[in-house]
Structure formats: structure tokens, C-alpha cells
Amino acid sequence: MSNPITSVASTAADSSATRVLRNTYMLLSMTLMFSAVTAGISMALNVPYMGLLMLLPYIGLLVMVEKTKNSAAGIGWVFALTGWLGFSLGPVLNHYVGISGFEPVLTALGGTAIIFLGLSAYVLVTRKDFSFATGFLTTGMLVAFVAALANAFLHIQALALALTCMFLFLSSGMILWQTSQIIHGGERNYISATVTLYVMIYNLFTTLLQLVGMGGDD
Secondary structure, eight states, X not given: OOOHHHHHHHHHHHHHHHHHHHHHHHHHHHHHHHHHHHHHHHHHHTOOOXXXXXXXXXXXXXXXXXXXXXXXXXXXXXXXXXXXXXXXXHHHHHHHHHHHTTHHHHHHHHHHHHHHHHHHHHHHHHOOOOGGXXXXXXXXXXXXXXXXXXXXXXXXXXXXXHHHHHHHHHHHHHHHHHHHHHHTTSOOOHHHHHHHHHHHHHHHHHHHHHHHHTTTOO
16 A cells, blocks of 8 residues: 555655656747847848857856856846857858758757757657766766867867767757756756756757758868
């Protein structure tokens, strides 16, 4: 016979996880649409490529999201962060559109959607716990980020390709991990979950765009 206290606790935990998951996906969809708008504005204005300069506002906005994630103000900072990332993506999109038209952008967009939906569905259906990968993914992301910064000055093409594949793999792993954290109770803040998933989707899209666009890039 099951323990009624345990059953009630389990039901409450499942209800909380469902609420966090629902709020995360709702906010994620809105931020993706908002960043698409800001990217379109950036493209229309023909904003020049920002390079590493886009990192300073990004880091500042990320810090503000972390500070306000437990308040309503956190939602505003999430939109500021994702809007900025969308705006800074405009010059990159213009670059590929100018070379090969919209085909590489649409291909990368479709690939990103398939990967994200497939990975999310896998975790939601199997309910597999990926918490064991926390250390590996965190360390991998840090190493990849530092290597990418270094290669911005070194311009080693082979390293750039390796980093592109590395970000693709790690971003996919982070989507599995974050979704797993939500449904298993390891993540109870939908603002933090939204930002993590958004950044991983952003990484997936930009890495796929780079891979797809290599055929027409000089």
C-alpha cells in the first residue's frame, strides 16, 4: 500500500514541474518571436557586424537576468537579453543572405527546430535524467567559449570548424539537460530555464548557419 504522504508530495512535485515547463515554453516562444523582430530591424537598418563588442551588453544583461530572476522585473531583462541577441544577429543574417539568399537561413532555422523539438520530446517521453552530465556540459561550454574567444584573434580555420561542431554537440546536450532538470525538479525558475534554452537554440542556429553557409562563403 502506498504512503499517502509520499503520494501527495509526488503529485505536488509533478504539478510544480508541469507549471515550470509550461511557463518556460511560453516565455521561450515569446522571446524567440521578439528576437526575430529585432533581427529583422537590424537587417533592415543594415547594422554593421559587431564581433566581440556584442559580448559586453550580453554579459551585462545576463547578470541582470540572474539578479532579477525571482521577480517580475526578470521577465523584462529576459526580453532585453534576447532582443539584443536577435539584434546582433542581423548583420550575420545579412552576410549569408547576400551570398546565397535566404536558403541557408531557412535551412538552419528548420534544422534548429527539428533538433530542439526532437531532443525535448525525447526527454519528455522517456523522462530520462541527464543530471549526471552537469559537470561535463558546464566544463565543455566554458572550454569552448574560451577557445572561441582565442580563435577570434588566431583565425585558425580548422579550430573554427572544430568549435562549430563542439558547440553543436554541447548545445544539444544542454537542451537535454535543462529539460531534464525541469521535469525532475532540479530547475524551479522558469526565467533561468528560458534563458538557458534560448541561448542553446541561438547556438544551434548560428552553428548550423555557419555549416550550411560554408558552401557559398568566401
